[in-house]
Amino acid sequence: MTRAFLVVMDSVGIGGAPDADTFFNGDRPDTGANTLAHIAQACARGAAEEGRSGPLHLPHLDRLGLGAATRLASDAATPGLAAEASGLWGCAREHSRGKDTPSGHWELAGLPVPWDWHYFPDTIPAFPNDLVQAVAQAAGSDGILGNCHASGTVIIDRHGAEHMRTGQPICYTSADSVFQIAAHEETFGLDRLLALCKAVAPRLHAMKVGRVIARPFVGTPEAGFTRTTNRKDFAITPPAPVLTNWAQDAGRRVHGVGKIGDIFSMQGIDDVVKGSDAELMTHLARLIGTAEEGSLTFANFVEFDSLYGHRRDISGYARALEWFDREIGQILQSLRPGDLMVLTADHGNDPSWSGTDHTREQVPVLVAGRGAGQIGQVNFADIAASVAAHLAIPAQGPGRSFL
Numbered sequence: 001m002t003r004a005f006l007v008v009m010d011s012v013g014i015g016g017a018p019d020a021d022t023f024f025n026g027d028r029p030d031t032g033a034n035t036l037a038h039i040a041q042a043c044a045r046g047a048a049e050e051g052r053s054g055p056l057h058l059p060h061l062d063r064l065g066l067g068a069a070t071r072l073a074s075d076a077a078t079p080g081l082a083a084e085a086s087g088l089w090g091c092a093r094e095h096s097r098g099k100d101t102p103s104g105h106w107e108l109a110g111l112p113v114p115w116d117w118h119y120f121p122d123t124i125p126a127f128p129n130d131l132v133q134a135v136a137q138a139a140g141s142d143g144i145l146g147n148c149h150a151s152g153t154v155i156i157d158r159h160g161a162e163h164m165r166t167g168q169p170i171c172y173t174s175a176d177s178v179f180q181i182a183a184h185e186e187t188f189g190l191d192r193l194l195a196l197c198k199a200v201a202p203r204l205h206a207m208k209v210g211r212v213i214a215r216p217f218v219g220t221p222e223a224g225f226t227r228t229t230n231r232k233d234f235a236i237t238p239p240a241p242v243l244t245n246w247a248q249d250a251g252r253r254v255h256g257v258g259k260i261g262d263i264f265s266m267q268g269i270d271d272v273v274k275g276s277d278a279e280l281m282t283h284l285a286r287l288i289g290t291a292e293e294g295s296l297t298f299a300n301f302v303e304f305d306s307l308y309g310h311r312r313d314i315s316g317y318a319r320a321l322e323w324f325d326r327e328i329g330q331i332l333q334s335l336r337p338g339d340l341m342v343l344t345a346d347h348g349n350d351p352s353w354s355g356t357d358h359t360r361e362q363v364p365v366l367v368a369g370r371g372a373g374q375i376g377q378v379n380f381a382d383i384a385a386s387v388a389a390h391l392a393i394p395a396q397g398p399g400r401s402f403l
């Protein structure tokens with residue numbers, strides 16, 4: 001028996017999506033967006049010097065094949081990433097018509113999204129009146145604030161004081177199929193915010209809006225507002241069994257790390273640990289020591305995306321990558337013979353791009369524990385099929401194992 005660790009570096013895209021021209025940030029198509037390459041290029045020209053310095057330094061990921069995968073996906077220059085790949089490496093493309101976290105993760109888990117998500121228009125108001133009424137009623141408020149496309153940090157600065165005064169929830173969306181509700185943890189109440197999201201989620205899911213996201217924050221108008229780690233996503237349940245179900249149905253343990261539980265509505269998942277990425281890394285290290293033979297551990301590290309990609313913070317993103325690389329270097333050393341670790345991503349979020357939304361990109365597929373070589377260009381669902389093949393459990397859906 002062997003174990004599998006599937007680790008998603010949220011939004012670490014490597015460019016080259018063949019359908020990038022059909023996805024947008026505002027009016028600009030995502031053609032040419034390349035999260036990893038553009039960060040590497042900014043670092044190399046000294047344009048990412050906050051809290052770090054010089055060329056992007058990712059020796060462990062690069063040795064697994066990150067630079068090689070990026071050049072395969074997109075032909076982009078990857079200064080600083082020039083190692084001879086010693087892992088099994090390739091790049092993967094997504095087929096679902098969404099560049100969001102659930103679309104990416106479901107497809108990585110073997111299930112391309114079988115429908116078109118509902119997106120709210122980039123207009124003010126963004127939400128239909130009946131939805132606004134329903135949300136206000138569920139919140140027990142006179143109305144809602146926001147009602148537009150926005151960045152989550154900008155909108156709490158804009159409406160935080162009024163929200164504290166009126167008790168109206170701040171509702172906003174993005175280029176993703178999301179309905180996000182921001183509210184103050186103390187004046188509005190965290191439990192009340194979670195209950196509100198849970199109450200309105202079925203209505204939004206029925207519209208094929210992928211997620212209702214609770215966005216709690218703290219602070220004051222004078223000192224400013226900060227979001228907390230108590231974010232919670234209420235996502236549509238995957239409409240068919242995915243990798244986690246395949247494993248559980250075969251009698252295997254399935255451990256979730258980070259937002260995996262939310263993304264899959266806990267389908268097929270035995271237990272989940274949550275926290276900051278630093279805390280999640282500690283949990284992942286612990287699981288490398290304790291995960292049962294034959295088990296699947298599925299982890300998501302979200303801060304690349306939430307703290308740096310959406311904020312268009314190139315230095316911050318580079319710092320996060322360099323931190324992750326150091327940590328994963330340690331983790332790779334503690335894998336046991338027979339263990340498989342796959343490092344990949346769910347979409348891009350190029351911090352050098354315009355707008356604040358995800359970018360349609362291919363993702364890296366970096367495999368430790370199964371020798372060296374080139375996988376080439378594969379599909380997201382092939383990752384699920386490969387993990388299933390490694391665990392010797394039956395797979396479903398369109399994926400084909402590359403192992």
Ligand SMILES: O=P(O)(O)O[C@H]1O[C@H](CO)[C@@H](O)[C@H]1O
Pocket residue numbers: 101150151152153173174175176177178180213215306310
């Ligand atoms: O700007 P914030 O609130 O971080 O929102 C981002 O987070 C959402 C979920 O990942 C995305 O759809 C994007 O809107």
Ligand SMILES: [Mn+2]
Pocket residue numbers: 010011100101104305346347
């Ligand atoms: Mn994501």
Ligand SMILES: [Mn+2]
Pocket residue numbers: 305306310358
């Ligand atoms: Mn995101």
